Amino acid sequence: MDKIIAGVQRFRSHVYPSDRDFFEHLARKQQKPIALFITCADSRIHPNLITQTDPGDLFLIRNAGNIVPPHGGPVGGEAATIEYSIEVLGIRNIIVCGHSQCGAMKAMLEDPHLNDLPAAKAWFQHAEATKRIVRAKYADLSPEERLVAATEENVLVQLNNLSTHPSVAVHLSAGELKIFGWYYDIGSGQILQYDQSLTHFRELDGQAHATSPLPVRSFKVAASIV
Numbered sequence: 705m706d707k708i709i710a711g712v713q714r715f716r717s718h719v720y721p722s723d724r725d726f727f728e729h730l731a732r733k734q735q736k737p738i739a740l741f742i743t744c745a746d747s748r749i750h751p752n753l754i755t756q757t758d759p760g761d762l763f764l765i766r767n768a769g770n771i772v773p774p775h776g777g778p779v780g781g782e783a784a785t786i787e788y789s790i791e792v793l794g795i796r797n798i799i800v801c802g803h804s805q806c807g808a809m810k811a812m813l814e815d816p817h818l819n820d821l822p823a824a825k826a827w828f829q830h831a832e833a834t835k836r837i838v839r840a841k842y843a844d845l846s847p848e849e850r851l852v853a854a855t856e857e858n859v860l861v862q863l864n865n866l867s868t869h870p871s872v873a874v875h876l877s878a879g880e881l882k883i884f885g886w887y888y889d890i891g892s893g894q895i896l897q898y899d900q901s902l903t904h905f906r907e908l909d910g911q912a913h914a915t916s917p918l919p920v921r922s923f924k925v926a927a928s929i930v
């Protein structure tokens with residue numbers, strides 16, 4: 705904890721005083737974030753750093769595997785946060801961001817000890833579609849390649865889960881809300897974005913490629929199962 709305590713003291717003695725006006729302004733006004741940013745709990749992801757945004761810009765949901773439980777199950781923190789962000793804060797952009805070397809994805813795919821982690825095992829039920837898509841489409845890939853594919857597919861699965869929430873669905877259908885799928889590569893600093901017209905992730909090039917509720921790749925898989 706020493707590093708954290710020293711950091712708090714440095715924040716109070718140096719960082720806050722040098723930006724006091726900014727923080728006082730933040731406190732006075734109602735927050736008006738640019739986007740809801742849903743990402744993994746992994747400590748190596750710093751949403752404000754990789755998007756070069758400030759306090760007040762991103763409304764966050766973080767959990768193991770950047771998972772969005774679909775509407776219809778027990779109401780949890782994710783559903784409440786999504787609803788609040790859209791209906792109260794007026795957010796009109798949602799980013800689901802997976803990342804490289806995701807421990808949650810690794811565990812979901814291959815961890816033999818998952819039976820000893822009942823909470824994690826239950827949580828990953830919300831990514832069961834990811835698991836099945838990976839099994840059906842990527843069996844021939846190396847473990848490293850399969851992990852990347854799983855992480856990307858999981859972003860699409862979670863975008864679909866997201867679209868089942870009534871507050872999301874109604875604003876999507878009205879064309880008032882955009883959802884984006886990202887993959888952050890920790891080692892290279894690259895951020896890839898799902899491009900629905902190409903049906904794959906490619907480097908974010910300055911254009912925001914919104915994704916519709918049923919991403920093409922997942923839809924094809926679902927259709928072939930049907």
Ligand SMILES: [Zn+2]
Pocket residue numbers: 744745746768769770803805806807808809
């Ligand atoms: Zn992760």
